Amino acid sequence: MDTVFKGEHLLPGQLGQFFVVLAFGAALFSFICYFFATQETVAKSDNSWLRLGRIGYWLNTVAIIGMGICLFYILYHHYFEYHYAWSYTSKDLPVYYLISGFWNGQEGGFLLWMFWEAVLGNILIWRAKSWEKPVMTTLALSQVVLGTMILGLQIGSAHIGSSPFMLLRNSGIEGPIFQNPNYLSFIKDGKGMNPSLQNYWMIIHPPTLFLGSASLVVPFAYAVAGLWKRRYQEWVQPAIPYALFACMVLGTGVIMGSFWAYESLNFGGFWAWDPVENASIFPWLVLVAAVHVLIVYKNTGHSYFTATFLTLVAFVLVWYSSFLARSGVLGESSVHAFTDLGLFWQLVIGILVFLGITVYLLISRFKEMPITKKDEETYSREFWMFVGAIFLGLSCFHLVLVTSIPVWNLAFGTKMAPPTDPVKHYNVIQASFAVIIALLSGFSQFLKYKKTDTTRFFITTLVYFGFAALVTALVVYATGFYKLHFVFIIVMLCSIYTIVGNGKILADAIKGKFKLAGSAVAHIGFGLLLVGALISAGTKKVVSENLTGEQYSAEFAKDENPKENILLYKNEPLKMGEYMVTFTGDTVEGASHFFNIYYKRIKDGKQTEAFTLRPNVIQAQGGMSSTPDTKHYLFHDLYTHITMTNVITTGPKEEEGEHGSESDDKEYDAPVAHEIAIGDTMTYRDGIIVLKGLNKNVKLQNIPITDKDVAVGAQLEVISHGKTYQSEPVYMIKGRAVFDFGKKIEDAGLKLRFTKIIPGATLADGKVEITVYQQPESKKKFIVMKAIEFPYINFLWAGTIIMIIGFFMSILRRNKEVKTV
C-alpha cells in the first residue's frame, strides 16, 4: 500500500489534476454568478454578479490552458507513468505526432473542446454586450458539463469522468509489475500511436472539428437567451454570423476527416457512411438548415418556431453525436468508435441537460413566440429556402434513424442489424434528398426576396435548366457515369443546375449587387462538391484486377468476381490495366516499411510515362497498417495500397543461422540439370540462362589454388523479366576431391551450380553441366497490392474550398448587419 515508487514524475500530473478541478470549480462558479446576473431585476445593478461571473470564466480559461501545458509536458518528456502517455505515444514518435497524441484519447478530445469553448467565451465577454449575461450562462453551463467528463473522481465504486492525468498504476491495469517499487524501469516505452492515425491530417483535423462542435454552442446560447429573457426577435441577428462560422468550421473539419480517410484509404474512399462519420454531420446538416430559416425569419418574420427549434436542436445533436462516438454503443457497427470509458451515463446526462433546456423553453415560451398567422408567398425566395431547410432536416432525420439502430436496440430490446449494404442504402436515400436540396438551391436564387415576377422567373429558370441539362449530358457521357442508377444522374443534373444558376447570380453580384455574392459562392461550392463526390465515388475503379487466381470451386468464382488484389513477385513485371507494374524492392525507415512499385504506362508500344510509387506499411501496437501512395493527376488519382506481403511478418523473426548447402537446398524446388556448350541457352520458369564462356583463371577466397588443381568458372548470363544478371559458379578439382561452389542470385530467386565437365572430342564439343535451382513461388518475396483509380476527385476538394470561401463572405456580410446593443 505504502510502496514508494521510484522514478515517477508526479508533479506535472498533480498540477494537471489541480487544474482539472479548478477548471470545473471555476466553471460552476461562473455559471452560478452569470445565472444570478441574468436574473437580476434591479434597475441599477452594481454588476457584481457579472464581474464575478467573468472572473470565474477567466479562471476556467487559465485552468484549461494549464491542463494543456501539463499534458503536453508529460507527453513531450515521455513520462510513461501516466496512462495517457503510455497508451498513445512512444519514444520514437516524432514531435508533430506527439501533438496529435494529445487528442488521440477521449480525454484530450474533451480538453480540446473545452479549450475552444473557453476561447469563444472570451470573445463573447468582449463583444456580446447586453447579451453577455444570458449567453455566458449557457456557455459556463456547457463548460461545467464538459468539466465533469475529465474530473476523474472516484466515489465508491462509481467514478465521474476520466482524467488524462491518471497514473498507469491506477488505471485499472492489473499486474504484479505494479507491486515493484521499481516498476518504471521495466516500462521502456509506450504502446505507441495507432498507425492509421499517424497521418498529418490527424494533426489538424481534430482541432478543426472540435472548434466546429464547440462553436455550435454560441447560436444555441443566443436562442436560449432570446427565449429566456423574452427578447424573441433580437437574438436572431447577432446569432447568424456565429451560426455561419460554426457551419464553416464544422464543415471544414468534417471534410478534413474525409481527406484523411481518402489519403489513408482505410475506409475505401472519402466517405463510407460509417456511424461515426454520420454522427459528425448531424449537427452540420441541422445548423445549415437553421441558418437558412434564421435568414428567412430575419427577412420576412415567418418561420420563427422552426428557426429557433433547428438552432436549439443542432447543439443537442452535437451532444448526441459525441454520445454515439464515445459511449461504446456503436461497438458492433462502427469501425472507429471509442469504447466506453465509463462515461455512458454521464454522456446521456449531457444530452438530457441540453435537451431539457430546449424542450422547457420551447414549451413554456410557445404562446409568446412571434408566430405569424399570415401565409407565405409561393414565389418568394424565403418560402423555398424554408422548404429546402426542411429537406436538410429530413435528410438528417434519416441519418439519425439508421445510425442509431444500436441505440434503438438498447432502448427497446430489439435485435435489428444495420442494412447489409449500408453504402447503397444511404446513397440511394440521401441522393433523393440531395436532388431536392440541390434543385432548390439552384432555382430559389432566381426568386426575389418576398415577391417575384412569375413569367420572368419561369423563363430564366427554364433557360438555365436547359443549359444545365446540356452540360450534364456531356459530363455523364464523358465520365461513363451513365452506367449508374438514374437517381445519381438526376442528382448530377440538379448539382450542375445549382452551379450554373448560382454562377449567374455571382456574375450579377460582381456587377453590383454584391450582397448575394457570399451565398452564390457557397452554393456553387456545394454543387461542385456534390458533382465531385458523385463522379468520384460512382466511377472509381479498381485497376488491379486479378484474372489469374486459381479457382477453388466453380461456385466461388461465379458470384465473387472481379477480384481486386494482384500478386507481384519481386522484379517480375506484371501488366495491370494500362500499366506495367514491378515491385522493385523495399526499404525500412523507422517504423515505416516502404515498398517501391515501378509503374510504366505503355501505349501503342511506346512508353508514355514512368514513375515509382512508395506505399508503406507501418508496424505499431503489435499490428500493421498500410498507407497507400498516390499519383495525382489533374483529373484523377491513382492509388497503390499494399494489402499483404511476405516481406515483413508480425510474428517473431526466425533465427537466421548459417545454413549448410544441404539445408539450403530445401529452400528451392527440385534441381534441374542442363548439359550445355558455350553459347547455348537454357530456359527456366522465369527466363533464360546463357553460357557465355568458361573462365579458367578463377580465384577463390580462402582456398589457394595450386598448379595441380583445376578450377573453372562458368560465366552465365541470366535474363529474367527484362533484367540481366551475371553469375559465375565454380567447378573445382582439388587433390582427388571434386567441389563446386554454387552462386545465388537473390533477386531472381535462383541458385546455379556448375556440377560437371563433360569432355568432348574437341574443345568446342566439350559440354558442362549446370544445375539450376529455382525458388518455389511461395519463397520468393512478394506483395499483394490493390490499385484504385479515383476520377475527378479534385472537384470535391475544390467545391469544399469554394464553399468555405462562400461561408466566409457571408459571415463578413452578416457581421456588418449586426448592430449590437
Added chain:
Amino acid sequence: MKKSSIIGIVVIAIAIAVIISTYSNTSTYGSFNDAKSTKSELHVVGRLNKTKELFYDATKDANYFSFYMKDNKGEECKVVYNGTKPQDFERSEQIVLTGKMTGGEFHASKILMKCPSKYQDNKLNVTEVSAKKSASI
C-alpha cells in the same frame, strides 16, 4: 388549405416513408443455422476457431481466404472471404460477418473484427474489411 399545413403533411409522409424504407432495409443478426434457411444476406456474430486452419496463400490466389468460425450458438461453419486476409486476424476476439450461405460455406462480403489488446484499451481496435468496395454506388 394553408401552405404550412401542406408542408406539414408532406414532411410527415416523407418521414414515414423513410422509417419504412429503413426498417425494410435493416437486416438481422442470426446464426449459421438461420443463414441456411434464408437466401438474403445477414450478420453473424461469432468467434474464430483458432484450432482449425486459416487458409490464405497469396501465391495460389491473393483473393481467397477461408477460416472456421463458431457462431454465438456454438455452431461451426467454414467461412470464405473473397479478399486478402485481414491483418492481425488471428488476434480477433469477436467477428461480425455479413454475407450468406452458399452450399455448405458461408460467403462473407464483409468482416468486422474486434481485437481488444492485452489491457483495457480506450480505442477499440475494430476493423472492417469489405470485399465489395468497388460497388459503392
